[in-house]
Amino acid sequence: MANAAVLEELNKIFCEVFDDDQIRIFREMTAKDIAGWDSLNHINLIVAVEKRFDIKFTTREIMTYENVGQFADAVEEKLLKSGRTPDLIRR
């Protein structure tokens, strides 16, 4: 389970990509829950997350995530693999 730090960072990225400070993400959230979350913004999200966390997704992975929760778990997993702990990503 992704920890709170990861989720908080993700939430910031969501707000930036969708230009909406009111967004609050939750684990079961999917594309249907945000207006304007189309395939384009989906990729924008990915790119933003990759930049922010310095991680890389494969195309296959991008197509697999069903909701925000799975996505967040994957982010955390990649962070751990690269030796960084989620706490330390906080600026």
Place this chain on the structure above:
Amino acid sequence: MLFNTFGYFVFAITAFFVFLAAPGKWKRTVLLTASYFFYSFFGVKSALLLFSVSLVSFFFGITMRSVRSSRRIYYLWGAIFLHVATLVYFKYAEFIVMNVNYFLKEPLSPIHVIMPIGISFYIFQSLAYLFDIYLEKIQPEKHLGYFLLYLSFFPKLLQGPIERASQLIPQLKRGYVFNYNKIAEGVQLIIVGLVKKMVVADRLAFFVNEIFSDVVNFSGLVLVLASYIFTFQIYFDFSGYTDIARGLGKIFGIELSENFQAPYLATNIQEFWRKWHITFSAWLRDYLFTPLLSQFRNFGAWGVVGAVLITFAICGLWHGPAWGFVIFGLIHGAYMGTSILTLKKRNELWERSRVPAGWVRKWRIFVTFNMIALSFVFFRADSMKDAVYILTHLTGPVDLSILFQAYSAIEILSLIAAVALLAKSPGFAPAISINTNRGLSQQFYYGVMVNLLIFLGVKKYAPFIYFRF
């Protein structure tokens, strides 16, 4: 047998009664038999091909799951190759040879391959199934019978909708429960679809066919009119077909996906593709655009444009072996690319302009519709030359009397009446839908529709436009 023939009507009713009479476990066998029986009317070879493709897909699905995760990609590519090769052979080989011959000193002898009806749809549906297995979104279907039925279910076999396995297979497995309301809804949908096709689309076709078969002999405004009318014709034709398919599905207890949601009321091109041929554009989005875009994601705007153009080129080409279709696709690619890159800016401009939102919306619908109509010129024209001629001769003397030469007063009135009634059909605009009224109005509505069909339905053989895809 097409949906709008008497023979099909007899077939569907017979199939339904046999289906009802069959004991629970046998119902799915009835459906499968009926589907293959139906399809073999278009040629036993077509049925065999469908069966072979189904088998291949079935085994690939199971195999992919059972091998090691790292090797699955090879099986996926193998399956993709087989599917695409089959489609390319049956649909594009003749076209490819014809085009290659332009460049060869010794041209190859032209080949003639008959394209099995519906191949474009079931190949795509089967590919979606395999992709979803690879992405671990679904488990492979282990029961061959259900899988065969998933691909061959006759209401959707000829022209879609393209169904996802996660939507259709569970429904097929669920036991059938007689539900009068579903059957009534299904019959209503079929009536609406038949009116769209036989009363409106086929009648509009008379004028469109006249003009498009002889473009150089008509003045500019007539060409414009014919293009607009075609835009409506294809909508009524294809959405009518989808209504009939969904209505039939409902009668057998299956909910098939929607394909149209008032597409010409879209305010921009992106929205249009979310409302037109929905199952097809969703397929493109999920299995072509998204992977392409994620591969190109580090190239910024160029990456987006590239992904869009490739996707829409394939979208156009999917419709058939003709350059007109490819151009149609590329035009929409250009529209989409531009729209994606500029939509935010344009929204901001409109907001700052103080023009009332209602007017902005109407204006955007108008512009979007015209963009679509323009692209359809390439879609419909008999040749590239004709398409270019139309677009370069859009002005000219106004002579609308041609409409009264093409149609009698009764026909024009009935078209207007039919379209007005169709606006109240369920599924178009819920606010004014006939189903939200109670009382006798529903019976009256469908009574009028049935009579429209009987007296004003075009009875000559008129295949659905998307039938050749």
Place this chain on the structure above:
Amino acid sequence: MRRLSISDSEVRNVKIFGLVTVALFMLCVSVFEFVFLRLGETLPYEDVVRRQQLNEELYYSPRYFNVGDIYKIYGVQSSKPEIIALGTSRIMPMEQKHIAGAKFYNAGVDASTSREIAGMLKILKSLDREAMPGGIVLGIDSWLFNPNYPANRQDWKSRMKSSLERIPVLAGFYAAYQFVAQRTKSYDMFIADKGSWFEYLFPAPQETGIGLNARMAQGGFRSDGSFHYPDSHKADNVREISEWRQWLARDQYRFTAAADIDPNALNNFKGLLEFCRTKNIKVVGVLLPFRGDFYSALTSVQPQAGFFEKFRKTIPSAMNAFGYPCYDFSSPEAMDLTTEDFWDNLHLKQTPFGKIMKRILVEFHDEPMINTVL
């Protein structure tokens, strides 16, 4: 089978829907039928003939229906002529004015509804003794004897049709089916008709036509059964002989390629002549002229020319064997007919038709004082 659960209100809804649909259907049908009746399209043949007998200026020409042989049978029955004409549309210009001193009725029927030689015999056999004519002018066309002419073909469809007609119950069903099919076609034609019919719905005091075409164009069948082309009718464009040759080479329906005279049709023909002989009817056969451009093509393109030759030899000699004369006027030069004398490649205009009649009617000299006026 398990009882399907449908509630009472749902059953009631279906019933109401059914009722509304049928009621609307009947309403629409009534409107169509009312319009057709008022226009004279569906007036029963008997009534048409009666009205035409009362008012000889009245033309009969429906726009959405073909005129069948029954109309002519009623016509003959009603007028009891001494001489009739039998044949296709090519014999239809022949009218009472061409004969003085004997009552005439033109019982020619459109090729599309005539059922050929058998149809001609059917007309004769339907007549009472009082209505049986003493003389027949028989217009004979080559396609009547063409085995590949669609109506002559003995395929499974025509065999099934004829066997159906022999079984009473099935014949009834088939007739009902045909009636519905014909009405459907008429409704479709009416809906798609771009001309205006509304103003002809209520005819002027001196009604000049039964049927929309008669009212619109002032043409149609006269009270003597002959056909009057309306003033608006335009003669068909003359074509080059080479164009006609190409047209013929494409196997056009009435002039489709055939090697030999259809034996079945020839038998029917002999049967017709035999019937006339037993009834003491004098028959004069005539091979009607073609327009010059078409005639040249027909007699030079093979295999059509070969078949036409056989036709020109066989039919007159068959008639002569029964003691009946047969005039071969196929070539327009034989009667000094020019291009302007024709409506199209097949149909002669009314006035030049008189030339033919002058030559033929001498055959009836046994009948009292037959002369031609025109």
